[in-house]
Amino acid sequence: MTTHVIGAGLAGLAAALAARGRVVVHEAAPLAGGRARALADGLDNGTHALVGANRAALGFLREIGARDGWVEPEPGGLPVLDMADGRARRVALSPLGWWRKDRRPDGAGVQALGALMRLAGPGDVAVAGAMAAHPAFLRGFVEPLVIAALNTPVAEASSRKLGAVLRRVGAPGAARLLVARRGLGPDLVEPALAALRARGVEIRNGARLRGLQKGRDGRVIALEFADGTLALGDGDSVILALPPWEAGRLLPEISVPAAHAPILNLHFDHKTQGPVRFLGVLGGLCQWVLVRPDTVAVTVSAADAEARESAEDLTPRAWAEIRALAAAFHLPGAWPEVPPPCRAVKEKRATPRHRPGDPPPPPVRVLPNLALAGDWMEPVLPATIDAAVRSGRRAARALAG
Ligand SMILES: Cc1cc2nc3c(=O)[nH]c(=O)nc-3n(C[C@H](O)[C@H](O)[C@H](O)COP(=O)(O)OP(=O)(O)OC[C@H]3O[C@@H](n4cnc5c(N)ncnc54)[C@H](O)[C@@H]3O)c2cc1C
CATH class of the missing domain: 3.50.50.60 (FAD/NAD(P)-binding domain)
Incomplete structure (x- = not known):
């Protein structure tokens, strides 16, 4: 058999x-x-992150003896730079970490949280519409989460799928973010x-x-x-x-x-010192930046528009944001003005649209x-x-x- x-x-x-x-x-x-x-x-091909709630994926890693290769780069909260006003701060990915005011995303008030909780209930609507009354929270937390987890623009993303994610990341340890070390x-x-x-x-x-x-x-x-x-x-x-x-x-x-959505990754050939880092950008081209000793990788999910742009246009914009991140979060090493060689990988059908x-x-x-x-x-x-x-x-x- x-x-x-x-x-x-x-x-x-x-x-x-x-x-x-x-x-x-x-x-x-x-x-x-x-x-x-x-x-x-x-x-x-592109940066892949897991969270503690991904129990099947983590179980698979343990089964194949690879769990130790996945590290938590930002245990103190995700470093995020807002390109609109230059604010640099750490944001807790789990609502359990929001008791600290300085780890709370913008707009995370009682009413916004209530609206978010309702997304975890029955029904299936577009997330942006359901959260429209809470624009700061939508921009600072819900939209980056939706794009990362559903790879779907927030205007068309399913609240039912997001609700399934929210129900899982609320538990202790479930929002721990992990990336492959090498x-x-x-x-x-x-x-x-x-x-x-x-x-x-x-x-x-x-x-x-x-x-x-x-x-x-x-x-x-x-x-x-x-x-x-x-x-x-x-x-x-x-x-x-x-x-x-x-x-x-x-x-x-x-x-x-x-229907599928693309993900764009830009891999800069840049040597760095220090541990693996994972940083976020709000209001820029880059969404996530993974810093490893040999490369700096940028992820742009739900990248409908960016996937049509040329690497020559994208590279200097992304590198300028990376330099701003490096300055804001005191990343060690030199971050020269001229972008290092960069390889763009566009996955046109990265995932289905949800x-x-x-x-x-x-x-x-x-x-x-x-x-x-x-x-x-x-x-x-x-x-x-x-x-x-x-x-x-x-x-x-x-x-x-
Ligand atoms: C750039 C990018 C970033 C991502 N980021 C994340 C992330 O951060 N976290 C996360 O959890 N997920 C992420 N994902 C999604 C994740 O990669 C996919 O959900 C997952 O890898 C899909 O696995 P699969 O086995 O279902 O499909 P696939 O990986 O597509 O596997 C299908 C396989 O079948 C092969 N194949 C196709 N046709 C045939 C045929 N006729 N005969 C034989 N073989 C065939 C293909 O070559 C392929 O190897 C990301 C995806 C991309 C592209």
């Missing part, structure tokens, strides 16, 4: 780790990791592959699934790859751990999210011997690493039961 996992993103890697018996992973790309991967030169290669993908190999899982790279053959009973009977067709045995099963557009191509009968009234995902076990996985298969939470890991494990369970 063999489980064929299609796709070696986080959903596929988690599914392969959870599946029992013989497991083969078929991945189209030369490298594993999917949308959370190291590029050929070792840079991350990078997604050494701190995520490589340990996952090592754990799978240690369990005897076979991984085939460069193996793009072109089509599925189904029998009369609806079971998958063969997998079509460029290098040939693989016939399945009676007890064999398939986990499709693919992005929505690929799952929809292979199974046109299922409905998949059609809008009010989105239809639920299809059933997990959509065919008798085929289960679906992928960040978009998560019914409650937004599409993230955590959602991908949960979906992979759920798919493996669905086929075992």
Whole structure:
């Protein structure tokens, strides 16, 4: 009995780790990791952060022996620079930290908090509309959270998805922010592959699934790859751990999210001294800036407009904001006026857009011997690493039961 996992993103890697018996992973790309991967030169495709509430993702890290590679860069609150007025301060990510006035986001009054709590209740509306009466809180806390967690502009973001996030980050420790100390290669993908190999899982790279053959009973009977067709045995099963557009191509009968949002990352080749840092910018181009010893990486999520701009236009603007951050928070080392070499990575379909009234995902076990996985298969939470890991494990369970 063999489980064929299609796709070696986080959903596929988690599914392969959870599946029992013989497991083969078929991945189209030369490298594993999917949308959370190291590029050929070792840079991350984009900065990935986890929070304490991401229990599935953190459990996966522990399972593959990689938990220690994820560090909390800002335990004292997130350093944030407001480009509108130059104010630099630390903001607690959890409302539990807002008892300290100096850690409270702007506008976090009783009424604004009440409106935020209502988003965690029933109903599904656009977040910006629901928080319109609290513009300072919307700008200083809700919008950055929505863009980071849902990768969807706040004007169109689903309050139901945000509510699911809010219900989870309220617990003690749940808003602790973690990043990979060295990078997604050494701190995520490589340990996952090592754990799978240690369990005897076979991984085939460069193996793009072109089509599925189904029998009369609806079971998958063969997998079509460029290098040939693989016939399945009676007890064999398939986990499709693919992005929505690929799952929809292979199974046109299922409905998949059609609208996606881009994420732009700018990687500056700049050596720094000191520990890993993670800083925020309000009212600028940069949203988050990750400082590691060898690079400074800027993240712009829900980057509809920025993804259309050229790297030549974006680089000097981003670097000027980084220098302002470095000055405001006394980052060690030299931060010269001239931008260092910069590489822009634009992920056009980074995640689905999460809008009010989105239809639920299809059933997990959509065919008798085929289960679906992928960040978009998560019914409650937004599409993230955590959602991908949960979906992979759920798919493996669905086929075992
Ligand atoms: C720039 C960026 C920043 C992000 N930041 C964060 C963050 O801070 N925190 C967070 O939790 N999440 C973040 N995310 C989202 C996170 O990366 C994704 O939710 C997650 O990686 C999706 O995993 P997946 O396995 O569902 O899909 P994918 O990673 O897309 O994996 C699918 C795999 O299937 C392969 N494939 C496709 N077609 C075929 C085929 N026909 N046959 C075989 N293989 C195929 C692909 O090559 C890929 O490896 C970010 C995403 C991006 C792009």
